[in-house]
Amino acid sequence: MRRRLRVLVTGAAGLVGAEVTARLAAAGHEVTALVHRTPVLVGNDGTPLEAAGVRCLTADVTRPRLGLSEADHEALAGGIDRIVHCAAITDFGRPEEDYQRVNVDGTAHVLELARAGGADLVHVGTAYVCGERDGLILETELDEGQRLANAYEASKLRAETLVHKARADGVRSAVVRPSIVVGDEHTGVVRDYKNIYVVLKLTTEGKVRSIPGQYEARLDLVPVDYVADVITQVTERFDEAAGRTFHAVGAPLTLRDFSDVMAEYPSFQVPRFVPPTSFDLGRLPREERVYYERVVALYESYFRRRMAFDASNTAQLVARPAPGGGQDFLRRLIDHCLESGYLGAPLPGVADVLARLDLTGADVSGPAANDANGAGR
Numbered sequence: 001m002r003r004r005l006r007v008l009v010t011g012a013a014g015l016v017g018a019e020v021t022a023r024l025a026a027a028g029h030e031v032t033a034l035v036h037r038t039p040v041l042v043g044n045d046g047t048p049l050e051a052a053g054v055r056c057l058t059a060d061v062t063r064p065r066l067g068l069s070e071a072d073h074e075a076l077a078g079g080i081d082r083i084v085h086c087a088a089i090t091d092f093g094r095p096e097e098d099y100q101r102v103n104v105d106g107t108a109h110v111l112e113l114a115r116a117g118g119a120d121l122v123h124v125g126t127a128y129v130c131g132e133r134d135g136l137i138l139e140t141e142l143d144e145g146q147r148l149a150n151a152y153e154a155s156k157l158r159a160e161t162l163v164h165k166a167r168a169d170g171v172r173s174a175v176v177r178p179s180i181v182v183g184d185e186h187t188g189v190v191r192d193y194k195n196i197y198v199v200l201k202l203t204t205e206g207k208v209r210s211i212p213g214q215y216e217a218r219l220d221l222v223p224v225d226y227v228a229d230v231i232t233q234v235t236e237r238f239d240e241a242a243g244r245t246f247h248a249v250g251a252p253l254t255l256r257d258f259s260d261v262m263a264e265y266p267s268f269q270v271p272r273f274v275p276p277t278s279f280d281l282g283r284l285p286r287e288e289r290v291y292y293e294r295v296v297a298l299y300e301s302y303f304r305r306r307m308a309f310d311a312s313n314t315a316q317l318v319a320r321p322a323p324g325g326g327q328d329f330l331r332r333l334i335d336h337c338l339e340s341g342y343l344g345a346p347l348p349g350v351a352d353v354l355a356r357l358d359l360t361g362a363d364v365s366g367p368a369a370n371d372a373n374g375a376g377r
């Protein structure tokens with residue numbers, strides 16, 4: 001085994017933080033899990049993490065010294081080798097000052113802790129600090145004067161800039177930038193249905209039928225288990241990772257790919273992507289307009305972007321191959337949403353209907369009959 005590390009994970013109860021905590025603890029490291037409002041650690045598959053070696057510490061990154069007494073802060077700083085900084089506000093549509101306090105000031109306070117104890121920092125950013133740039137986005141790029149789509153992205157850019165600047169006064173750091181974090185690569189299982197999942201629900205239920213966007217736009221979905229593996233390896237192999245940035249991304253899907261997969265599910269409504277110049281909010285039915293304004297508008301720019309993320313640093317450092325993604329992965333995510341009930345009960349396939357009518361032995365061949373997983377595609 002590699003050297004046993006003493007690691008502090010912030011945001012340890014979050015979707016990504018819990019998976020990173022589980023991996024580091026399982027690898028034999030001494031993990032301190034910084035928790036905030038949620039004191040219980042639960043893995044992505046819903047299993048409580050009672051792994052040996054995990055100590056929970058309640059703290060608040062928005063406060064100087066993380067809200068700890070001077071003595072406790074000093075003791076914490078002196079007892080860690082590495083910090084994995086996952087804590088952040090990740091949902092959209094909050095007041096700008098919330099993002100500043102948690103994502104930017106919170107990172108500044110975590111940097112102070114690293115500086116006080118000489119700990120190394122693995123900062124979890126977002127691939128979408130690229131804002132609305134199109135084309136190939138390099139891991140070496142950060143502030144290219146890009147237009148940022150929302151206060152979340154802007155705060156993550158400011159936070160990452162702080163991390164870079166702190167290198168000048170001796171804080172060694174590496175940055176991992178996930179794209180849009182979704183369910184497990186092989187099972188599709190996800191603990192929290194947030195962000196893109198909410199849009200998926202509103203559209204498949206027909207509550208939102210048209211969205212301004214372009215069918216050639218690309219969405220990059222990355223499995224949570226892969227993201228956690230990348231962060232864990234960057235933490236363990238920090239000497240090789242220091243000073244570098246790692247995109248933790250999947251294979252982007254176009255909105256055309258999305259629409260085609262959604263059309264395979266008979267219970268789904270498939271939204272129409274309308275060129276932004278001809279989208280007219282005023283013509284939407286009242287209820288749809290409300291959903292649009294409250295939710296979809298927050299994600300709208302993601303339906304226009306045509307970026308691709310270079311992940312050369314990650315490919316070089318991380319042993320696990322990059323996720324294949326593609327339409328099969330999207331089907332796995334959707335199937336899990338159906339099986340878990342998040343997207344409502346799947347329509348029964350022909351085989352199920354005939355079985356219920358006691359017509360066994362009837363010829364049920366054809367695409368809808370092939371419904372062993374109950375997804376009703």
Ligand SMILES: NC(=O)c1ccc[n+]([C@@H]2O[C@H](COP(=O)([O-])OP(=O)(O)OC[C@H]3O[C@@H](n4cnc5c(N)ncnc54)[C@H](OP(=O)(O)O)[C@@H]3O)[C@@H](O)[C@H]2O)c1
Pocket residue numbers: 010011012013014015016017034035036037038039059060061062085086087088089090091102106124125126127156177178179180181182192195
């Ligand atoms: N999820 C994605 O799609 C995605 C994509 C790209 C990048 N990322 C980045 O990945 C990291 C982890 O994301 P995630 O999806 O795991 O987020 P998450 O599930 O929303 O978890 C965020 C964690 O931060 C904690 N936190 C919030 N305010 C805090 C405070 N004042 N003090 C201490 N902790 C606080 C939360 O604790 P409480 O809930 O107890 O307050 C929560 O455990 C974030 O930096 C995010 O920006 C996420």
